[in-house]
Amino acid sequence: MTLSDTPDLVVIGGGNAALCAAITAAEAGARVLILEAAPKPYRGGNSRHTRNFRCMHHGPLGPLTDSYTEEEYLADLLKVTGGKTHEGLARLAIRSSEECLPWMEQHGVRFQPSLSGTLSLARTNAFFLGGGKGLVNAYYRTAERLGVRVAYEASVTHLELNDDRIDFIDYTQNGETHRVAPKSVVVASGGFQADTDWLARAWGPAAKNFLIRGTPYNRGVVLADLLDQGVEQVGDPTQCHAVAIDGRAPKFDGGIVTRLDCVPFSIVVNKNAERFYDEGEDVWPKRYAIWGRLVAAQPDQVGYVIIDAKSLNLFMPSVFPPIKADTLEELAEKMDLPAEALAKTVAEFNAACGDTSGFHPTELDGVATTGLTPPKTNWARPITEPPFYGYSLRTGVTFTYLGLKVDERAQCAIGNRPVSNLWAAGETMAGSILGQGYLAGFGMTIGTVFGRIAGKEAAAHANAN
Amino acid sequence: MQMQTDLLQEARRQAEICNACRYCEGYCSVFPALHAERAFGDGDLTQLANLCHNCRGCYYACQYTAPHEFDLNLPQALANVRQDSWEDLAFPRVAGKAFQKNGVLIAVAAVIGFALLFWAARMLGSQGGEGFYAVLSHNAMVAIFLPAFVFPLVSIGISLRRYWRRVEAGPFRVAQLVKAVRQAADMRNLKGGHGDGCNFEDEDRFSHARRMAHQAVMYGFLLCFAATSVATVMHYALNMPAPYGLLSAPKLLGLSGGVLLVLGCTEMIRLKLRSDRTLGARGAFGGEIAFVGLLGFVGLSGLVLYALGQTALMPLLLAVHLGAVLAFFLLMPFTKMAHGFYRLAALTVNAGK
Ligand SMILES: Cc1cc2nc3c(=O)[nH]c(=O)nc-3n(C[C@H](O)[C@H](O)[C@H](O)COP(=O)(O)OP(=O)(O)OC[C@H]3O[C@@H](n4cnc5c(N)ncnc54)[C@H](O)[C@@H]3O)c2cc1C
Numbered sequence: 029m030t031l032s033d034t035p036d037l038v039v040i041g042g043g044n045a046a047l048c049a050a051i052t053a054a055e056a057g058a059r060v061l062i063l064e065a066a067p068k069p070y071r072g073g074n075s076r077h078t079r080n081f082r083c084m085h086h087g088p089l090g091p092l093t094d095s096y097t098e099e100e101y102l103a104d105l106l107k108v109t110g111g112k113t114h115e116g117l118a119r120l121a122i123r124s125s126e127e128c129l130p131w132m133e134q135h136g137v138r139f140q141p142s143l144s145g146t147l148s149l150a151r152t153n154a155f156f157l158g159g160g161k162g163l164v165n166a167y168y169r170t171a172e173r174l175g176v177r178v179a180y181e182a183s184v185t186h187l188e189l190n191d192d193r194i195d196f197i198d199y200t201q202n203g204e205t206h207r208v209a210p211k212s213v214v215v216a217s218g219g220f221q222a223d224t225d226w227l228a229r230a231w232g233p234a235a236k237n238f239l240i241r242g243t244p245y246n247r248g249v250v251l252a253d254l255l256d257q258g259v260e261q262v263g264d265p266t267q268c269h270a271v272a273i274d275g276r277a278p279k280f281d282g283g284i285v286t287r288l289d290c291v292p293f294s295i296v297v298n299k300n301a302e303r304f305y306d307e308g309e310d311v312w313p314k315r316y317a318i319w320g321r322l323v324a325a326q327p328d329q330v331g332y333v334i335i336d337a338k339s340l341n342l343f344m345p346s347v348f349p350p351i352k353a354d355t356l357e358e359l360a361e362k363m364d365l366p367a368e369a370l371a372k373t374v375a376e377f378n379a380a381c382g383d384t385s386g387f388h389p390t391e392l393d394g395v396a397t398t399g400l401t402p403p404k405t406n407w408a409r410p411i412t413e414p415p416f417y418g419y420s421l422r423t424g425v426t427f428t429y430l431g432l433k434v435d436e437r438a439q440c441a442i443g444n445r446p447v448s449n450l451w452a453a454g455e456t457m458a459g460s461i462l463g464q465g466y467l468a469g470f471g472m473t474i475g476t477v478f479g480r481i482a483g484k485e486a487a488a489h490a491n492a493n
Numbered sequence: 494m495q496m497q498t499d500l501l502q503e504a505r506r507q508a509e510i511c512n513a514c515r516y517c518e519g520y521c522s523v524f525p526a527l528h529a530e531r532a533f534g535d536g537d538l539t540q541l542a543n544l545c546h547n548c549r550g551c552y553y554a555c556q557y558t559a560p561h562e563f564d565l566n567l568p569q570a571l572a573n574v575r576q577d578s579w580e581d582l583a584f585p586r587v588a589g590k591a592f593q594k595n596g597v598l599i600a601v602a603a604v605i606g607f608a609l610l611f612w613a614a615r616m617l618g619s620q621g622g623e624g625f626y627a628v629l630s631h632n633a634m635v636a637i638f639l640p641a642f643v644f645p646l647v648s649i650g651i652s653l654r655r656y657w658r659r660v661e662a663g664p665f666r667v668a669q670l671v672k673a674v675r676q677a678a679d680m681r682n683l684k685g686g687h688g689d690g691c692n693f694e695d696e697d698r699f700s701h702a703r704r705m706a707h708q709a710v711m712y713g714f715l716l717c718f719a720a721t722s723v724a725t726v727m728h729y730a731l732n733m734p735a736p737y738g739l740l741s742a743p744k745l746l747g748l749s750g751g752v753l754l755v756l757g758c759t760e761m762i763r764l765k766l767r768s769d770r771t772l773g774a775r776g777a778f779g780g781e782i783a784f785v786g787l788l789g790f791v792g793l794s795g796l797v798l799y800a801l802g803q804t805a806l807m808p809l810l811l812a813v814h815l816g817a818v819l820a821f822f823l824l825m826p827f828t829k830m831a832h833g834f835y836r837l838a839a840l841t842v843n844a845g846k
């Protein structure tokens with residue numbers, strides 16, 4: 029790279045947060061270079077797997093119905109994070125989300141009505157037409173029109189921090205090492221969940237059996253490099269968002285289609301054919317998020333969902349067809365479960381079921397077992413009607429919480445001073461806002477809001493220096 | 494039923510993935526119809542395939558396209574089933590199989606059309622007519638073109654009946670058809686759900702180019718067709734035989750239709766050449782280009798005939814133009830032209846659900 033085309037500003041990453049930062053900075057007049065580790069077909073990180081973002085609004089806005097106020101939004105957030113929330117930054121994200129929607133439309137994103145099967149989100153979450161990859165494509169078009177340069181398969185390996193300033197960035201592309209020295213740097217390279225060794229260090233060896241729902245490129249290389257050099261950290265490496273997904277899903281990038289919504293209508297057993305938790309505890313999405321951890325705690329980090337014919341059409345279909353058998357014995361054999369133990373578990377469960385006339389698939393119906401441990405407190409119907417169906421379950425990690433600590437200007441810090449030319453946006457700083465738990469659609473909100481803030485601040489710094 | 498099971502199976506595999514995902518729901522009418530099912534029979538897939546107009550929005554937005562192991566390419570999977578259904582449902586079936594994907598055969602048919610008209614002009618002659626009828630008498634033209642017009646209508650009628658049964662559409666209601674025609678008239682689905690058009694000639698960039706080219710072809714064709722119809726009425730009902738003056742209804746309709754047809758077909762071929770062929774039906778590219786070429790040639794030869802109708806070239810031009818028209822009509826049920834009828838049928842079936 030020659031001196032004349034040295035960019036004013038480098039954005040590390042190629043997902044939602046990176047693109048929002050790059051577009052905002054380019055509109056402020058900065059010459060921007062995006063360094064994206066993935067090849068073009070896989071550009072866009074986890075953002076390419078998303079479907080919506082959560083948006084405050086007063087009155088109907090775009091695809092959103094009714095209103096969703098700051099207080100209600102914050103209350104929803106506090107509920108899922110158990111209070112582990114930085115209220116100032118959370119309010120900033122929530123308040124700014126309203127102006128994001130028209131901004132996104134102006135920059136090419138298109139919305140659609142809430143998807144079939146997700147009516148509960150129609151008021152709070154705006155769905156992207158075509159999903160996250162459609163969004164990412166639109167942003168790349170917009171960015172390129174603004175003169176942003178994009179380097180694919182460009183993995184950043186090191187940021188050189190001297191005092192309170194990043195002096196240069198090293199990255200590799202096509203097996204060669206390159207060095208750039210921009211005036212400002214925005215880090216938007218996501219979490220570290222794709223590095224299963226790191227996950228195993230934090231979680232124990234069980235983590236080797238986890239599946240990663242999103243991109244294989246978020247390996248936390250930049251995060252580790254900056255934390256090693258003393259940049260302020262937030263969050264705890266053992267915290268990650270994990271759900272139970274189909275055990276046949278690919279190791280990486282299985283995305284949304286591997287989720288299983290059938291747990292409430294099932295019994296879930298471990299590899300010894302024993303039940304281990306109340307399958308009827310709660311309605312979606314809460315039940316969804318706890319099962320990742322429950323399965324992670326079972327031997328070999330695997331679970332098995334068993335349902336019968338009457339429940340097959342009560343939940344959204346998933347990508348792989350269920351394993352099907354006419355008898356429980358045959359099902360046990362096909363799923364590699366001990367047949368006798370499974371028969372016993374099912375018989376005990378069936379015997380504990382009572383009156384099922386109040387069964388209601390979409391509400392907590394109170395149709396519960398009696399005298400069983402663990403109990404099933406809702407939707408407890410005996411498993412009797414062949415054919416029987418089974419799915420295997422594994423832990424699917426969505427993202428990690430360990431990240432860079434930023435202030436309300438998205439700026440990183442070292443000791444108690446800001447790093448003068450370093451900003452962070454998206455998942456890599458999301459821990460600054462929520463320490464645990466997750467609210468559907470908030471990841472894209474954080475990326476959009478803080479991406480835009482980081483882009484604006486980083487461009488102002490570059491323009492002034 | 495002789496549709497290819499491997500094509501159906503591949504479409505089924507992909508439809509099941511889409512049904513678990515649903516991210517593309519807003520692009521077109523395929524997805525709401527798809528999401529209403531849980532299992533996909535061959536008839537369901539045939540119907541979905543004919544609802545798809547290959548705008549490719551769902552390909553470029555898909556997070557599961559190759560190199561991802563799920564290898565999604567829904568536009569292609571549906572195009573293959575669609576193409577196969579046109580071949581399989583054609584009457585007679587052998588003609589569908591022969592022409593749909595075969596550009597060379599379409600060109601050969603056109604040349605045979607020219608030759609036939611030359612032969613007719615020479616052998617049957619004018620029998621004392623004026624203008625074009627000095628080349629070939631009115632009665633001879635009717636004798637050739639009436640069957641050439643009735644045959645495709647009968648053939649397509651039979652195919653649509655087969656289609657209706659194949660997709661298990663149930664009883665037909667007129668209200669469905671009205672709704673479907675309205676959707677087809679403004680090509681709502683070609684707007685891509687968000688009004689920005691489709692992805693065709695430049696990867697994931699949305700544009701209206703394909704929709705506009707298609708509108709030009711469709712309305713150009715309808716205007717030309719109207720010109721012939723008006724002339725027929727003038728000839729028989731009003732006793733006003735051709736030739737007609739420049740400001741007469743048949744000439745005005747035909748002229749504007751011809752221009753639209755030529756522009757539309759030229760643009761369509763340009764767009765097709767720039768598009769990614771792996772998102773269309775396997776092996777059908779040549780047949781499609783030949784068909785659009787033939788249609789454009791019908792328009793062009795008609796315009797040239799208008800321009801040079803008073804010169805010594807007229808008899809030659811007339812034979813070429815009429816030969817092209819003849820080939821076009823006879824091949825209608827067996828070329829891409831059939832898509833218009835199937836698509837209308839698919840929209841009608843969908844409107845009844
Ligand atoms: C299946 C799935 C569904 C989801 N659905 C939703 C949803 O509907 N709504 C929602 O709000 N959130 C959702 N999330 C969470 C959401 O994906 C994230 O919160 C969001 O995408 C984070 O955006 P980001 O830009 O910070 O990171 P990413 O989009 O992951 O981008 C990180 C980028 O950094 C690049 N990168 C990594 N390391 C390097 C390096 N060393 N050098 C250069 N580049 C590097 C990556 O290639 C990638 O392009 C979902 C997540 C998953 C996995």
Ligand code: SF4
Nearest residue numbers: 511514515516517555
């Ligand atoms: S084409 Fe891809 S993104 Fe669209 S619905 Fe199907 S699987 Fe989902």
Ligand code: SF4
Nearest residue numbers: 521545546548549551
């Ligand atoms: S190609 Fe276009 S019309 Fe066909 S299914 Fe995809 S989005 Fe719908």
